[in-house]
Amino acid sequence: MNAALKERLKARLTKLLRTTLLLQIAGALTLVGLALMVWSMLQPTPLPVMLAMSVGQAIGTTAFALYLFVVIREIRREWRGKPKKDPGA
Amino acid sequence: MPANPFIQVAIGCAIVSALILVWLFFRKPPLTNATKLWLLLAIGVLPLATATTGNIAGFEATKSRQFCGSCHVMTPYKTDSEDPKSTTLAARHSHNDLFGEENCYACHADYGMFGTIVTKMGGLRHVYEYTMHYRNMPLEEAREKIRIRRPFKNSTCMHCHSTEGPTWNAVKDHASILYAVRGGYVSCASEGCHGPAHPFTKKKVSKDAKAEADTVLETEKAVTP
Numbered sequence: 001m002n003a004a005l006k007e008r009l010k011a012r013l014t015k016l017l018r019t020t021l022l023l024q025i026a027g028a029l030t031l032v033g034l035a036l037m038v039w040s041m042l043q044p045t046p047l048p049v050m051l052a053m054s055v056g057q058a059i060g061t062t063a064f065a066l067y068l069f070v071v072i073r074e075i076r077r078e079w080r081g082k083p084k085k086d087p088g089a
Numbered sequence: 090m091p092a093n094p095f096i097q098v099a100i101g102c103a104i105v106s107a108l109i110l111v112w113l114f115f116r117k118p119p120l121t122n123a124t125k126l127w128l129l130l131a132i133g134v135l136p137l138a139t140a141t142t143g144n145i146a147g148f149e150a151t152k153s154r155q156f157c158g159s160c161h162v163m164t165p166y167k168t169d170s171e172d173p174k175s176t177t178l179a180a181r182h183s184h185n186d187l188f189g190e191e192n193c194y195a196c197h198a199d200y201g202m203f204g205t206i207v208t209k210m211g212g213l214r215h216v217y218e219y220t221m222h223y224r225n226m227p228l229e230e231a232r233e234k235i236r237i238r239r240p241f242k243n244s245t246c247m248h249c250h251s252t253e254g255p256t257w258n259a260v261k262d263h264a265s266i267l268y269a270v271r272g273g274y275v276s277c278a279s280e281g282c283h284g285p286a287h288p289f290t291k292k293k294v295s296k297d298a299k300a301e302a303d304t305v306l307e308t309e310k311a312v313t314p
Contacts, residue, residue, distance in 0.1 A: 019120060023128065027110045030132045034103040037143045041096045044150035045159040046216050053147055060136050067132045071125055 019070050026066040033060035093149070099142040106135035151212065152194040154183070160219050162231040166193075166287050178278060178286040187249075196286075200248050211238075232289050241286070243270055246277045 015021075033056045040052030091097070109131035118124050150156055158167030169175050170183040170192055183192035199207040223231055250257060252271055258264050262282075269275040278284035 020117075023120075024114070026128075026132055027114060030136055031107055031110060034107060034136060034139060037139050038100055038103050041091065041099055041143055041146055041150075044147070044153070044156060046156070046219075049147050049150060049156075050213075050216065053144065057140055060140060064133050064136070067128055071129075074120065074125075 019074065022066050022070045026063040026070070029059050029063035029066070033057070033063060093146055095142040095146040095149070099139045099146060102135040102138040102142070106131045106139065109135075148209075151209070152191045154190050154193050157193040160215075160223075161228065162219065162223050162226065162235055164228065165232060165289055169288055175288075177288055178283050196245060198245075200245065237290075241276060241278045243273045243275075243277050247271070250277075 036048070036056030036059070037052045040048040040056070109127055113124070113127060113131065154167055154170060157163055166179070169177055170179050172180055173184065175181075179192065179196070182188045182196060185192075188195045194208075197208070198204060199211075201207065223235065226234070252258075252263070252267065258267070263270070266275050270277065276282065276284065278286045278290075284290060
């Protein structure tokens with residue numbers, strides 16, 4: 001893999017992992033998961049109930065995992081940016 | 090709005106969560122601690138509440154006769170259960186308030202330690218079989234072909250009818266076959282005792298006989314113009 005391709009991939013990945021975009025994806029996934037769960041409650045037949053309990057929950061969990069990933073990354077960035085305390089003080 | 094409080098809580102949480110998300114989507118506030126907390130509420134806490142209460146409501150819904158009867162091949166069984174004039178074993182139990190709307194589940198559930206899980210796994214197989222084999226099957230054909238997978242266990246009946254009570258033992262037929270009933274050698278739902286449970290209950294057939302019946306059915310279908 002040449003250096004230019006690596007750079008392009010890195011740039012693409014950085015763009016994809018932007019905080020705002022990830023949170024928007026998490027929000028959209030949450031809405032889809034919620035819609036599936038609400039559908040199963042309003043129409044409790046086998047297909048909606050099974051979809052809500054499997055796909056709906058997987059989507060919801062993915063959304064929450066994305067949120068946690070973003071927030072933890074932000075917190076780590078903040079910590080790294082803080083000036084270190086003087087150990088002698 | 091459904092009367093079940095679990096459904097009300099679940100839908101309420103889902104609505105609040107969706108409103109917060111839509112609001113954040115259009116406002117696009119900077120990612121401050123307050124925004125993170127709003128997001129935690131909208132993506133984490135409220136959907137989790139929806140999922141928890143929704144799962145409880147979902148599991149409860151899978152117990153209802155309406156749910157079992159939602160596959161068309163179960164329509165005759167559901168109709169018979171709902172018929173106040175029917176005297177079949179299933180219908181008589183459904184007329185009892187203790188069974189009521191959940192009479193299919195009450196009799197077909199496994200009451201063992203992992204009963205609920207075993208029953209739900211069986212339900213998943215039902216969905217698979219229905220989707221793969223019976224989805225487009227005409228009702229008349231389904232009525233002939235569909236049968237219970239395993240013989241109906243007496244232990245299910247004995248969950249309520251313990252066979253210990255004096256009234257039960259006062260019946261001569263019960264007393265004479267007490268151990269056979271308890272051991273599962275004589276089915277409570279057999280013909281001559283209290284069965285068949287449904288008007289369409291079929292006797293258990295051997296694999297050869299079933300294959301033969303299938304061949305006859307296929308031939309009939311081929312001959313019929």
